[in-house]
Amino acid sequence: MEILDVLIIGAGPIGLNCAMEAEKNGLSYVIIEKGTIVNSLYNYPLYMRFFSTADKLEIAEIPFITTSPKPGRQDALEYYQGIARQKALKIKLYEKVINITKNELFEIQTSKAKYLAKNVIIATGFYDIPKLLNVPGEHLPKVKHYYTEPYPYANQKIVVIGASNSAVDAALETYRKGADVTMIIKGSEISNSVKYWVKPDIENRIAEGSIKAYFNAEMQEIKDSAVIFKDDRGSIHEIENDFVLAMTGYLPDFDFLKNSGIHLKNENLVPMYNPETMETNIENLYLAGVVCGGKDTHLWFIENSRIHANLIVKHILGQ
Structure with missing residues (x-):
């Protein structure tokens, strides 16, 4: 069985960004996604418009071209799914991660297969579980x-x-x-x-x-x-x-985080991680994107968590 340098859970904008950063630095990777590419965005209201302008939603320095001052859901789907096609990113779709265990390597069991990886990045967002x-x-x-x-x-x-x-x-x-x-x-x-x-x-x-x-x-x-x-x-x-x-909001999958061994802090269930490396209390297990905020899902969003990919890959390469 192939041993991946990085396995990424979640094919949202930040998961895609992590994949491109890994590939740019010569790391083998695969993204596991339980739905379609940018699945959360796909499930947004059909006519939703972002608060942010297009440039603040860009990843990997790839221009987000749109005629609208505020991009909408379809603009974002075209942009992020277009990147996945253009870059031929390695993504396994409609495959749910069941559990993560670690011995010398991480063993990731999904609904379809088993994977081995040296490092795991959880970039699962927060849109799956309604409050x-x-x-x-x-x-x-x-x-x-x-x-x-x-x-x-x-x-x-x-x-x-x-x-x-x-x-x-x-x-x-x-x-x-x-x-x-x-x-x-x-x-x-x-x-x-x-x-x-x-x-x-x-x-x-x-x-x-x-x-x-x-x-x-x-x-x-x-x-x-x-x-x-x-x-x-x-x-x-x-x-x-x-x-x-x-419309009461949504939460990350805290049970999945806890079952992966990640410690959750205080009443907001903020996952424990190093903000300089994004590494959790489990060595070589990282968080990226909105999932870092626990119950405070307004703390992180696309434009301020794009940096997570760079921090994580830099730390992996430095080990």
Whole structure:
């Protein structure tokens, strides 16, 4: 069996960047990906636009050419998947990593094969596991933790839970396709992280009453044809409802990290790693990208974690 210099878990932008950095420095590698190339981006809302400009999403100094000031989901898919094709990157798709064990080498068991590697990079992002509401009825078919497009919700009574970009986009898009939209927001205002060109839009729609919003509110129960929530005065409301879009955020796969031997710190479950090398408490096991932030998934993103590939490969070569 071939012994790889590097096995990379995750074919997102940072995983691709790690692969190109490894190849540039003569290291053998393979990427293992449980879905398609940049699988998280593929599962983003169809009409989503990035906060960042194209140049800040570039990897490996390959220009990201787009006519839009803010690239959208399709632009990003074309860019990153185009790089994978052009560079003929070694990627195994629709293959899930089951576990990682280490003796002298790492042994990586997947759903399809077994691999041996001297080094492993985990670049799995955070989009796989929704943050749950933990209320009765959350697992009803009407509850969606992922939003793609507004058309299925035309003329329906929609509850959107959350106040960040995904919730605001879902609320505005479904409202404009004829949905009756109510937002249930745990905090006291729309998040300051919402895209600056979108935030006034949602605030104005709420102010004029086109979109109903309850702040400092909390879901209590989801029924087949209604939802129950508590407002900021402690009053309980039950309203008719067809769909719930629970845009409450997502988390890394902490069980996978723990089972790989990585220590998780404090209440945010931040993985232990050296920020100068990205090496975890397990020798030659590295982290790259959003997964480094634990529950704080807004800490790392494409534009500020592109450097991780260089740090990791530099450390591997220096050993």
